[in-house]
Amino acid sequence: MGGPGGRQGRRYTFAMRIDPALVSKVAALAALELSDAERDAMAGQLTRIVEHFEALRELPESLLEGDVAAHATPLREDVARDGSPGSLIEANAPAFAHGHFVVPRVVTRD
Amino acid sequence: MALADAVGTGRITARAVAEESLVRAGKAQEAFGAFLSMSPAKTLGEAEEVDRRVNAGERLALAGVPFAVKDNINVAGRPSTAGSKILAGFVAPDHATCVARLVQAGAVVVGKTNCDEFGMGSSNENSAYGQVRNPWDPARVPGGSSGGSAASVAARAVPLAVGTDTGGSVRQPAAFCGLVGWKPTYGRVSRYGLIAFASSFDQAGALTRSVDEAARAFAVMAGADPRDSTALATPVPDVLAAPGRGARGIRIGLLAEASSAEGGLHADVKASFEEAAATLRAAGALVTTVSVPRVTLAVPVYYLTATAEASSNLARFDGVRYGARRGEASLAGLYRETRSAGFGPEVKRRILLGTFALSAGYHDAYYGRAQRVRALLSRDFAAAFRGVDAILCPTSPEPAFAFGAKTDDPLAMYLADVFTVPASLAGLPAVSVPSGFSRDGLPIGMQLIGPGDSEPLLFALARVLEDASGALARRAPGAVS
Numbered sequence: 001m002g003g004p005g006g007r008q009g010r011r012y013t014f015a016m017r018i019d020p021a022l023v024s025k026v027a028a029l030a031a032l033e034l035s036d037a038e039r040d041a042m043a044g045q046l047t048r049i050v051e052h053f054e055a056l057r058e059l060p061e062s063l064l065e066g067d068v069a070a071h072a073t074p075l076r077e078d079v080a081r082d083g084s085p086g087s088l089i090e091a092n093a094p095a096f097a098h099g100h101f102v103v104p105r106v107v108t109r110d
Numbered sequence: 111m112a113l114a115d116a117v118g119t120g121r122i123t124a125r126a127v128a129e130e131s132l133v134r135a136g137k138a139q140e141a142f143g144a145f146l147s148m149s150p151a152k153t154l155g156e157a158e159e160v161d162r163r164v165n166a167g168e169r170l171a172l173a174g175v176p177f178a179v180k181d182n183i184n185v186a187g188r189p190s191t192a193g194s195k196i197l198a199g200f201v202a203p204d205h206a207t208c209v210a211r212l213v214q215a216g217a218v219v220v221g222k223t224n225c226d227e228f229g230m231g232s233s234n235e236n237s238a239y240g241q242v243r244n245p246w247d248p249a250r251v252p253g254g255s256s257g258g259s260a261a262s263v264a265a266r267a268v269p270l271a272v273g274t275d276t277g278g279s280v281r282q283p284a285a286f287c288g289l290v291g292w293k294p295t296y297g298r299v300s301r302y303g304l305i306a307f308a309s310s311f312d313q314a315g316a317l318t319r320s321v322d323e324a325a326r327a328f329a330v331m332a333g334a335d336p337r338d339s340t341a342l343a344t345p346v347p348d349v350l351a352a353p354g355r356g357a358r359g360i361r362i363g364l365l366a367e368a369s370s371a372e373g374g375l376h377a378d379v380k381a382s383f384e385e386a387a388a389t390l391r392a393a394g395a396l397v398t399t400v401s402v403p404r405v406t407l408a409v410p411v412y413y414l415t416a417t418a419e420a421s422s423n424l425a426r427f428d429g430v431r432y433g434a435r436r437g438e439a440s441l442a443g444l445y446r447e448t449r450s451a452g453f454g455p456e457v458k459r460r461i462l463l464g465t466f467a468l469s470a471g472y473h474d475a476y477y478g479r480a481q482r483v484r485a486l487l488s489r490d491f492a493a494a495f496r497g498v499d500a501i502l503c504p505t506s507p508e509p510a511f512a513f514g515a516k517t518d519d520p521l522a523m524y525l526a527d528v529f530t531v532p533a534s535l536a537g538l539p540a541v542s543v544p545s546g547f548s549r550d551g552l553p554i555g556m557q558l559i560g561p562g563d564s565e566p567l568l569f570a571l572a573r574v575l576e577d578a579s580g581a582l583a584r585r586a587p588g589a590v591s
Contacts, residue, residue, distance in 0.1 A: 023226040023462065029441070030421060030465040031428070032458055033450040046463060049521050054481055063335040066489060076339045088203040092436035101430050104441050 018046040111269060111323055115217065117174030118164060124174030124218060128157035129130045131176035131220050131268055137590040138267035142243040144258040146181045147189050147284065148221035157218045170216030171330055177212060178256030178262040178271040180255075181222040182229055183314065184303040185209050186468060192305045193227040193237040193255075196452025199296035205473045206303020207338065208272060208314040208331045220268050223258030225251035225452045228424065229276050229307045231255045234283075235517055237454040244287060244551055244569035245588035252281030255318065259285040263317050266589040270327055271317045276307050277412050278505075278530025280315035281542035285555025288544050288581060289323040289420050291317045295562045296537030297342040300335035300367070308419035309340075311412075311534045320582055321543060321573040325349040329564060344563075352566035353573040356508035357393040360571065363400025363498035371528050372406075376508040376511040379549035383504050386545045386556045389578040390502070390571065400494045405532045406489040411487065412531040413524055414467045414570075420457075424489075427452065459520060488536045491561075500571055501559045503529050505542040531557045543583035553581065 020043045027034050034042065095102035116122045132150050139145040153176075160174050179185050182192035184202035191197045205213065213219070226236040234242040234257025242257040243510040245264040246249045253260045256273030260283035273280040275293035284291025293315040301312055316327040324522030335341040335486050364387055369375060375383070391397045396468055404411075428488050431436035437447030453461070467476040494501065507528060533540040545556040556575055558568045576582055 011277070018466070026462050026466045026469060029469060030461050031425075031445040031449050032453070032461065033460075038455075038458075042459060042462060045459065045520050046466070049413070049463065049524070050466075050476075052521055053414060053476070056410050056414075056483055059407075059483065063486055064479075066482075066485050068481050068485045074339045076336070076510055088201070088310075089431070092200055092203075092432040094429060094433070101432055102300050104438050104444055106441050 016050065018043055018050060111172070111175055111270065111326060113139055114171065114173045114175050115401070116168060117216070119490050124157040124160035124164070124216070125154060126218070127174045128153050128218050130174055134265070134267040134590045135178070135220050135262065138262055138342060141588055142245055142248065142252070142261045143240050144242055144261040144265065144267065144441075145178070145191070145221040146191060146224050146239055146258065147212050149188060149238060152187065153218060153220055156213070158350060160216050160218060160506040163216065164266045167589065168552045171326065172212060175217045175270055176258055176268045177217045178220050178268045179209060179225045179257045180225050180271070180273045182274055182305040183209060183272060184305070185219050185222065186220055189526065190222070190305060191239070192229070192459070192540035193225045194240060194452065195238045195434060196427045196448070196455065199434065200432050202303070204303070206314070207300035207335045207553065208305065210261060211330050211333065212272070214231070217270065218563060222232055223256070223271060224256055226255035227457050228305065228420070228454050229274055230420070232278070232459055232523055235513065238454055241513060244510050245586035246288060247510065248588060250512055250552070251286065252364070253286035257280040257501050259317050260284060260291075263287070263289055263319060264586045264589070266585070266591045269318060269323060273303055273315055273317055274307070275313050275315045275534070276311045278418060281530050281540060281555070281557060282527070283316050283504050284542045286510040286553065287554030288319045288584070288586060289319060289544050290321050290541065290576070291315060292324055292328060292334060292541045292568070293533065293539065294328065294372040294565065295342070295539045297340050298332045298539070299331070300338040302335055302337040302339040306423040308416035309423060310419060311416055321353050321569055321576050323567045324541070324565055324572070325353055330405065331348065341448065344477060347563050347566050349409050349482050349566045349569050352569045353537050355570040357390050357395040357571055357574045359499065360395045360567065361498045362390050362395045362397045363494060363501045364397065365405065365501050365503035366401040367403070367405045368503040368529065371507055372525055374507070375504065376548070379504045379508060379554055380422065382546040383556065386502060386575055389575055393574045399496065402487070402501070402532065403491045404483060407483055408487060408532040408535055409484045409524055409528055411464065411480045412527070412535055414476050415484060416462040417464030418467045418477045419464070421461045424457070424461055428453050439535045456520070490536060491536045492498040495561045499560065500564065500567060503557055504561070505529060505555035507556040507578045509548045509550070509554055529557060533558070538562060539565050539568060541568045541572045545579050546576050546581070547584070573589070
């Protein structure tokens with residue numbers, strides 16, 4: 001795997017290959033499971049896409065010195081509001097009991 | 111719309127209009143795969159409610175106008191799958207705000223339309239529920255991701271369809287299907303009830319046959335909303351009188367980078383671009399060329415930032431609260447199996463790309479840098495708009511392409527968005543309007559981009575191009591009525 005090199009303020013090196021090991025690592029972060037064939041195909045496609053993105057590297061740093069966010073996201077008052085009716089939440093849930101979503105056991109004895 | 115006037119004055123009932131539209135929608139579904147769900151009983155009941163309101167003396171801007179809604183936008187009591195298996199069986203608890211506003215104005219929902227999964231695609235080939243065919247040529251794609259919405263209007267099942275536009279998903283299918291499609295200034299239409307893909311880009315828009323209808327839909331859909339903190343609270347610009355204003359004295363910039371687009375411009379699109387410039391010049395506009403230098407980087411910037419947002423937004427699909435569920439052995443296994451079985455290949459690809467761009471060690475070099483170039487692109491546009499009032503460029507480098515033409519090459523599919531993603535990155539309003547036809551008889555669309563809140567100007571200019579192209583008089587060969 002090639003590294004991205006560089007930190008904020010340095011010149012970046014984007015040229016990199018996204019190899020199957022990196023795809024597996026990222027897939028684990030995203031809670032996705034890929035077959036070996038899917039993983040290998042994805043490695044090739046993502047490498048090609050990321051190679052194309054190298055064009056971003058060619059911009060001089062001096063051009064990138066403005067504010068990143070032109071407008072801050074406006075925030076609303078932090079007050080509790082009535083959400084959707086409970087019956088619809090229950091109807092959409094794969095498993096629901098006693099007013100709660102049911103999931104596999106998380107805390108075990110061993 | 112003449113239809114709204116006829117229902118509003120009692121010359122025809124909303125119920126009769128809805129019955130006819132349901133028949134047409136059924137045909138459009140059969141011929142083009144435009145719809146994912148319909149509920150005739152609901153539609154007729156809602157039409158009868160409109161008739162009651164009209165009889166009670168209410169004046170409704172869109173009385174009885176049948177409309178279709180992209181399946182990633184919530185309509186109360188109807189399924190919302192967003193074109194994904196992971197949302198199979200989900201029924202929306204309430205209306206998206208843009209839908210609620212249309213219903214309040216008297217419009218009637220006819221059905222939910224097919225789309226690329228979570229809005230991720232430019233050809234509607236990424237839907238988990240089958241492809242949509244283009245009513246102008248069923249061997250070609252309708253565009254995406256609002257492909258079903260576009261096909262439903264082009265086939266004349268409905269005069270209006272609502273879509274979402276994250277990187278061009280209303281404008282590009284409008285161009286491919288010979289329709290008018292707009293995305294508003296970011297925040298002008300509430301995002302409440304849209305199934306999120308990339309929140310700093312997602313906007314609801316509409317597809318119609320004419321510019322006048324487009325403006326009427328905008329006037330109803332736009333406005334502040336306490337349920338979306340990014341919805342603009344400033345007054346909505348008045349667009350209703352705009353389409354007749356012409357182009358005299360307006361400064362139009364032809365996008366300089368359009369001609370040098372990577373992969374090139376289709377010859378017929380290039381000719382239509384030149385023709386549109388001549389039309390605006392003849393209408394009294396001052397036409398020059400304008401450069402927005404970072405437009406050439408818009409595709410990389412878009413596909414890094416939008417996928418990063420998607421990787422975060424789509425984390426909510428975990429099999430716990432709604433949709434399909436797989437794997438009960440452990441909680442982590444439930445997440446993994448549900449997501450791996452529920453998401454299609456393009457959605458997985460974008461989640462992986464976005465997760466990569468945000469991950470430790472790569473964040474600054476990819477997501478961080480893309481954000482900074484995004485800001486630079488906004489400054490480029492601001493500089494351009496000091497010299498011109500609006501920018502003209504093709505909506506797509508080519509007319510509708512054949513099925514399978516780009517499915518083996520994700521990057522080629524992304525590059526097809528080169529002209530639509532810039533306005534999305536900068537939060538600017540943009541309208542695609544039919545400007546002519548290719549030698550093969552396929553529609554071609556031109557895009558007008560303006561500064562924030564310039565929708566009235568964009569509709570006025572679009573109307574000039576509409577009048578000159580004669581596109582409004584042509585019907586898709588596959589039209590069902």
